Amino acid sequence: MHPSSDPSGVLDHIGPGTQLIVPLANGEPTATMDAIEAHAGDLTDVRVHQMHAIHDRPYLRGEFGDRLKHISYFLSHVTRPQFANGHVGLVPAHFSEVYGIMRSRTEDPLVLAAASPPDQHGYFSLGVSADYTSSFIGRARFFLEVTDDMPRTFGRNQLHVTQVVGWCRSDRPLVSVPPATSSDIDRAIAGYIAERVPDESTIQTGIGAIPNAIMSALQDHRDLGVHTELLSDGVVDLIERGVVNGVRKELNRTKTVGTFALGTDRLHDFLADNPAIELWPVRYVNNPAIIGRERNFISINATLSVDFLGQCASETIDGRYYSSSGGQNDFARGAMNSPGGQGFVVLHSTTSSGQSRIVPRLAPGDVVTTPKNTVDKVVTEYGVAELRGRSVRERTRALISVAHPDHRSELSEQAHRMGYI
Missing domain, CATH: 3.40.1080.10 (Glutaconate Coenzyme A-transferase)
Structure with missing residues (x-):
């Protein structure tokens, strides 16, 4: 041929x-x-x-x-x-x-x-x-x-x-994307999530410093499954340690399922002729109805800003487009329908310039990626704000509690002025 x-x-x-x-x-x-x-x-x-x-x-x-x-x-x-x-x-x-x-x-x-x-x-x-x-x-x-x-x-x-x-x-090599280095903040966020992930769960997470920290924090778990859009080097670590084996999955049992892979040559070598890894079309992998059929599905995605109602703006910064929706809403909805499922949205409490990422209102022009009725748990380095099924007052207080301490007083004053607390 x-x-x-x-x-x-x-x-x-x-x-x-x-x-x-x-x-x-x-x-x-x-x-x-x-x-x-x-x-x-x-x-x-x-x-x-x-x-x-x-x-x-x-x-x-x-x-x-x-x-x-x-x-x-x-x-x-x-x-x-x-x-x-x-x-x-x-x-x-x-x-x-x-x-x-x-x-x-x-x-x-x-x-x-x-x-x-x-x-x-x-x-x-x-x-x-x-x-x-x-x-x-x-x-x-x-x-x-x-x-x-x-x-x-x-x-x-x-x-x-x-x-x-x-x-x-052609002889073009694949681009190698090395794992991002995790900070103490990333590891703190990962710790809050790992302690809430039961053994035998099926997980979804992405690429970057926080996902890498989460993968490391799961290394003592047992019988995890993976059903995720993105396969990264962190998944390889968990499979090789025997943490991820997929034996408790409802769908594609014993298989690690993704829709694309991005990482280093180590990841590419691991994927080659490996029957334990399967890449499926995104309209299957990210289908909320499919995701919801897994028991204890754990969705983990990053956002850029969260307002007092729990609206997550994950694709714009100050009203300017940065990325797009991707699969965040797909997996958040899927986890919501999963028996025992949990949807985590993660972010640092402040920007690199010290501004709070927990805000009373999203910036003009910011786009809601995960809406208030879907968001489950918002995680910063200061803890977990549980929002699913909570009132506006309860949401506001929970989010202020995981904001940076330097901003909590001002956020509380604004919440009072808005009539939220």
Whole structure:
């Protein structure tokens, strides 16, 4: 099975108005995208639909005008400034619904994806990505870029050589994302959560300093399961210690399930040909109805600001877009429906400049990601505010109790003026 073309072969399948679907993060076929940009002058109204791009590109900066433009479903450090500059579009969406929205916005899309080499049966694996892309298998045209660095993974992210319009090879390595270093504040937050996680729970968490601290704090737990959108290096640690084995899960028993992976080469090596790990489409993994079928489901997500009602603004800062909804609301709703489930929203009590992240009202223009009726527990380094089923007065007092001590007096005065306490 030889490659059908070099990366420029993709141009044979792109015409005026073609809608391109690209996986997030390391699922992006970089040499193929290079070839498209090299011939951008020949394109007309081509659009790229993608979440969380990690490769900076000229077209993201608007250098090709309307010939080639980007539509984002979750801003990254690369696309955030270009959205602010007006070069990138943004579609707010829950991660579980991104495939459905992409499908409704596109007609005869072409999916461009990085993949592992075909196996002896002629099947490619989409490797570190299933996300929204795998749901297009059998429903859209595919052009793949094979790299030896892409691990072959299991789950619902394989397609046969007869299902692609073309494929090429490149030697592009995957981007390695090292684990963030956890601080004392992160470890304090992790401790509050770990003591509330029963053995035999199924957990979801992300990437970053607080999630890393939480993974470390769970190392003495038993028989945990993982059902999460993002697989990171911290999951590897728990599996190798025997903490995560999935034997008590209701769904996909004994399997660790995610929809994409982002981490170091150690993670990539661990995923390669590992039947204990499965990557499933995000419309399954993040489906609140699926999540709610697990017993004692533990959802852990970060936010940027919480008001007295419990509204969590997780995608904007001072009214300016920073990311997007992602899967936070998906998992918060799923945990709410899980027997014994708990939804944790975590944040430092203050910003780096010392401003309180617990606020009377969200800033003008801030977007609510997890609404007040869904939020369960808000955790800072000062404790856990339990909000589910609580009155406005009870919520306000609980949140002030986990705010930074330097701000509690002022917050209390404002709460009195608002009539909340």
